[in-house]
């Protein structure tokens with residue numbers, strides 16, 4: 528790469544901006560900066576915001592991403608998280624800082640290792656020179672004919688108070704700008720550059736902008752130039768995340784196969800009851816038992832926002848094959864434990880086809896369906912053990928009948944997922960359900 532003369536695409540003869548536009552100068556600085564760090568084009572991503580600045584990415588021979596106005600930092604964060612090896616550069620305007628300023632707050636707070644370069648021309652260039660969050664006091668724009676009355680946003684100050692690792696304010700004239708850009712791109716953490724420049728179509732002619740007036744704005748608004756922050760005391764976000772995940776991964780359960788695979792088809796099961804009936808954890812036990820038996824599992828839970836009231840449902844798929852689609856196509860099993868669950872899932876139960884099976888608490892209402900319905904006194908049995916164990920009683924009965932999973936695999940899943948305090952009760956409940964159906 529060291530022989531590379533430019534990162535601009537070979538076919539690029541000129542840039543599309545108005546004559547004298549600061550974006551042109553800044554992109555040439557960026558090209559130099561990438562040369563300085565010997566950037567690998569395959570590992571470099573330019574993410575652009577909207578506005579004239581948003582035209583920039585397409586001229587470089589590196590990866591590019593262009594999305595919605597103000598959201599470039601969010602895309603860049605996602606890209607960095609997906610592949611921390613990438614050098615992710617955001618090019619955004621002052622307009623984008625207004626529309627998506629909160630993303631500066633959060634990226635700086637998290638110290639995500641991306642480099643944000645704000646091409647700050649003090650107005651919305653692309654849409655006709657309206658004022659933006661950085662327009663100085665008194666600035667004349669299409670929307671502030673008699674002078675801007677709003678305080679300009681101190682982009683660097685904002686990033687600093689949110690913990691940004693590297694922050695600098697420069698002008699497009701600064702000879703050191705390429706080396707500052709290079710330093711920002713190699714900084715291990717969140718780096719932001721506020722680069723003041725000219726919109727020669729709108730802001731500059733309306734306000735007689737030149738180099739001197741930029742210095743005057745800096746002084747009167749107390750917005751100093753230079754490298755204003757270069758911290759070494761923070762860990763970059765993707766590194767911190769990896770370290771944190773390593774801690775929890777150590778305690779992740781061992782779900783390697785240790786039981787025989789008994790399933791010969793994909794099962795889509797609706798498990799539903801009421802709040803407090805341990806529907807979610809029983810669904811998880813079912814899924815884990817399937818995985819321990821060499822299969823695959825997916826689980827989707829559903830419950831009201833007021834989580835400790837009403838129904839609680841889980842859609843569980845267990846399969847000997849990989850599950851590509853985790854939605855229910857046609858449930859072939861259901862376990863219904865309370866009136867809340869019955870009411871919630873009734874339409875699905877009614878539509879279930881011949882060959883499918885519904886296990887349900889015997890006191891629940893009768894209804895028409897092609898499925899085989901098996902009614903059992905789950906609630907009464909659970910009451911003798913623990914009224915919160917009804918779902919495991921039901922699961923035991925269902926599996927004893929269908930033989931989709933071995934009892935040992937479910938007991939093992941209970942051992943993996945249940946707290947010690949619930950272990951004995953859970954095993955008892957499973958046994959009671961299993962015996963209920965195997966005796967039948």
Ligand SMILES: Cc1ncc(C[n+]2csc(CCOP(=O)(O)OP(=O)(O)O)c2C)c(N)n1
Pocket residue numbers: 576577578579580581596619620621622623624626646648650651652653654659726
């Ligand atoms: C959410 C949203 N609001 C408004 C617009 C319209 N819009 C397109 S470009 C632009 C101004 C861009 O200004 P800036 O980000 O400073 O970039 P510049 O054109 O100055 O380079 C606006 C408001 C938009 N695209 N999306």
Ligand code: SF4
Pocket residue numbers: 543544545547548549550579580648652653725726727728729
């Ligand atoms: S309108 Fe302004 S920001 Fe857009 S290209 Fe022209 S000078 Fe540059």
Ligand SMILES: [Mg+2]
Pocket residue numbers: 578620621622646647648649650651652659
């Ligand atoms: Mg702008």
